[in-house]
Amino acid sequence: xxxxxxxxxxxxxxxxxxxxxxxxxxxxxxxxxxxxxxxxxxxxxxxxxxxxxxxxxxxxxxxxxxxxxxxxxxxxxxxxxxxxxxxxxxxxxxxxxxxxxxxxxxxxxxxxxxxxxxxxx
Amino acid sequence: xxxxxxxxxxxxxxxxxxxxxxxxxxxxxxxxxxxxxxxxxxxxxxxxxxxxxxxxxxxxxxxxxxxxxxxxxxxxxxxxxxxxxxxxxxxxxxxxxxxxxxxxxxx
Numbered sequence: 001x002x003x004x005x006x007x008x009x010x011x012x013x014x015x016x017x018x019x020x021x022x023x024x025x026x027x028x029x030x031x032x033x034x035x036x037x038x039x040x041x042x043x044x045x046x047x048x049x050x051x052x053x054x055x056x057x058x059x060x061x062x063x064x065x066x067x068x069x070x071x072x073x074x075x076x077x078x079x080x081x082x083x084x085x086x087x088x089x090x091x092x093x094x095x096x097x098x099x100x101x102x103x104x105x106x107x108x109x110x111x112x113x114x115x116x117x118x119x120x121x
Numbered sequence: 122x123x124x125x126x127x128x129x130x131x132x133x134x135x136x137x138x139x140x141x142x143x144x145x146x147x148x149x150x151x152x153x154x155x156x157x158x159x160x161x162x163x164x165x166x167x168x169x170x171x172x173x174x175x176x177x178x179x180x181x182x183x184x185x186x187x188x189x190x191x192x193x194x195x196x197x198x199x200x201x202x203x204x205x206x207x208x209x210x211x212x213x214x215x216x217x218x219x220x221x222x223x224x225x226x227x228x
Binding site for chain 1: 159167170208213216217218219
């Protein structure tokens with residue numbers, strides 16, 4: 001069974017940092033692009049970042065470019081999101097999602113359960 | 122960035138109704154459009170990809186159509202399990218964008 005399990009969320013002060021992880025199982029991790037999508041409380045979905053299967057190509061939403069870094073360790077079947085200079089508007093549930101192919105320019109077919117990030121003093 | 126606009130924002134319907142949700146893109150996205158269903162407190166679920174391809178395991182009462190800038194999601198006969206929020210998403214570019222969502226409520 002394909003599974004994605006996020007961890008690392010929590011409460012952080014504005015300007016702080018946090019690293020999210022997403023452990024994948026049930027599929028050949030290195031063959032698929034992976035993404036992070038977030039949802040602020042009571043709001044819609046916002047794509048945050050994507051990475052190719054090899055890890056060689058990365059993409060970011062303008063709202064997080066220069067502050068967030070996506071990476072993956074294919075030997076550990078794990079996706080990461082390093083979040084720096086956090087702002088109140090980054091408060092959201094963060095989902096990791098599997099792409100339908102190796103190229104990040106695909107849709108998202110499997111989603112994790114999400115991890116909550118709260119940025120507040 | 123490509124903007125996605127869904128209508129309506131909220132839809133009230135009864136079990137058995139035929140329901141249609143529209144999604145418009147600010148520029149052509151060919152057929153690179155997906156539809157997701159989300160229930161409160163849970164992750165989104167992929168229903169339709171490439172505008173009209175049904176994801177494995179999704180009931181056949183769901184269908185998608187359109188290309189270019191205008192797309193529709195149709196539920197042929199609304200079931201109790203279908204009351205949820207639906208999102209369209211373009212993936213014509215690496216920077217994906219979602220519509221604002223359509224909440225399907227019980228009438």
